[in-house]
Amino acid sequence: MGKVRSSLSVSIDGFVGSVEEQAWDDHNRVHGWAYDLKAFNEQQGMAGGRDGADSDVLVERNSGIGAYVMGRTMFDFGDEPWGAEPPFHAPVFVLTSRLRDVDVREGGTSFTFVTDGIASAIKLAKEAAGDEDVFISGGASPVKQAFSAGLLDEFQMHVVPVLLGTGVRMFDDVDLRGVGLERTQAVVGDTVTHLTYRVAPEAAQ
């Protein structure tokens, strides 16, 4: 049985991105560390790129995933650029309020639209993933929902040395009190620090 895991890139002041969809600049300041990596390019079917610890983190993050869960915003955002052969190569369960038919693409990716919430999406993804992991792709909202529902086993935080000032906070409006975290890995990348935590009921302190 695989794990349910996720990762978010976060600014030093705790933001995962901008509130305005148009704010590409902010988005890129938080997420841009990955865009020149060898592992990122490979995922998009391209060669070249920056090698090293950051790229290794991405390779490890993308390995052993049997199914994805994704928020509607991220799907809408990526749908066109991903094209005929999206970079998932696995079933993707998209949280949405509007039921649609399953959308099967090339290379093993399919998008299944789930209208009854995060627990249901994770249950379907686990069944599809078999012994492999379920990865919650983002954005922050589905990760927060999974965390809050006690359905996340592992959380990775990419601490990016930028300050946004405003934006979408990583864990806003959710009380994760009682959720414990045990750091299982810390990787010091070129500029970003990658911290992985096992999620478990908090030990008495």
Next chain:
Amino acid sequence: MGKVRSSLSVSIDGFVGSVEEQAWDDHNRVHGWAYDLKAFNEQQGMAGGRDGADSDVLVERNSGIGAYVMGRTMFDFGDEPWGAEPPFHAPVFVLTSRLRDVDVREGGTSFTFVTDGIASAIKLAKEAAGDEDVFISGGASPVKQAFSAGLLDEFQMHVVPVLLGTGVRMFDDVDLRGVGLERTQAVVGDTVTHLTYRVAPEAAQ
């Protein structure tokens, strides 16, 4: 000429403590990692404690400091427990709205009350520190003010694996856009990850 530096302990969800002063439990969940350390005990004039990377971080943090800047809340909080010989052994400049006489204690600690803001307090502290560093002790508010005024040279973040859900956010209501951070050190402690950043105008990205 020394640096102006500071450090804050922060939960995974970005809080430095509780909004309610009584919430000792939350305070200790964020700051408790330091309380059993050898270096912390030594600072209080006691022996024993946990040795290793976390303790080394504290030793380094407390070294080479010629003067402190402190918020009024922290002063009120510590005034009594610190007693006749507070653990600073250097001049401390306390931000407050109410002027008081300089309060000279044993062991080299003095408290000077500054009523005209962070820039003035840092200026006085720099003069007192000479070639040594100025350390902004906290809480989060004076650190934020120094950051925002462009007066901070180095910022250390102790990333503590707890989730508070609510509380005082590290950098709330302050736009630090344009402030750049370059990670200069990353120390993986027993449970806490210590990240140090040089503050500089943000490089074009």
